[in-house]
Amino acid sequence: MIIPAISAVLIALGLLFFIGGAVGILRFPDFYTRMHAAGKGDTMSMFAICLGLAVYQLQDPTPAHILVAMKILLIALFIMMTSPTSTHALIKAGFIEGLKMWRRKDRKEKS
């Protein structure tokens, strides 16, 4: 009874962060800020959803289900390693190409 509730909360949390990422991609002003929403909101939401699914598997903890839960966690771990790397590769490519950064007009420059 309590396990499905935990996994539902985790999956809902993941979906909420996905919404944040999607809205961020549409609304943020330039390439760099959009990468913030695209690259990382997804990592967290993916992790929360995977965790939710793994927890759901554990409500009937037979060896087969534990195995599935471990596979899901491994997938989450791999994405947590590859996702920041690809985000970095994209943003570095943009930086080298010389994409202009959006700045607030009235912003005072700090040293």
Add this chain to the structure above:
Amino acid sequence: MYPIAIFLLLFGIWIIFSGQFDPFHLAMGLVSALFVTLISSSFLFLDRDRSAGQRLGEMIRIPGYLAWILYKIFQANLHILKLALTPGDLKGVEPSMVKVKTNLKTDFGRYVLANSITLTPGTITVLMEGDELLVHSISEETDAGLRDGTMEQRIAEVFERGKE
């Protein structure tokens, strides 16, 4: 010593992924793990002059760091969510490029720092030259979190203890 550890690691991953425990599948896993160990065991764990005790200490401290970074990622995600969903003129979005100097000595420590910065929403590592990181930060708040250096201290504690 290292090839054996790598072999056991690969075989363990095979067992998790295959989920079959009959002799045929175990034998296949044994053969392929052995083959991969033979041709590429020198690519893993490059820094081999560290003692087993140091490695073990690292293993024990890594979960603590993971838990902390997950909490940080969660916090920062809420921040991005707030920025994205605030109606109006994108208040709070003030991007800037920040140069961060790091004191981490090992390549792996720096790799972890760069990836952790990228994983925490609001900051992305753009370039890394020597001991200087160029980081794009989305708002004043993430900018401040970058400058206070807690992340670097934590990484130094986990991966570089007894190295100074």
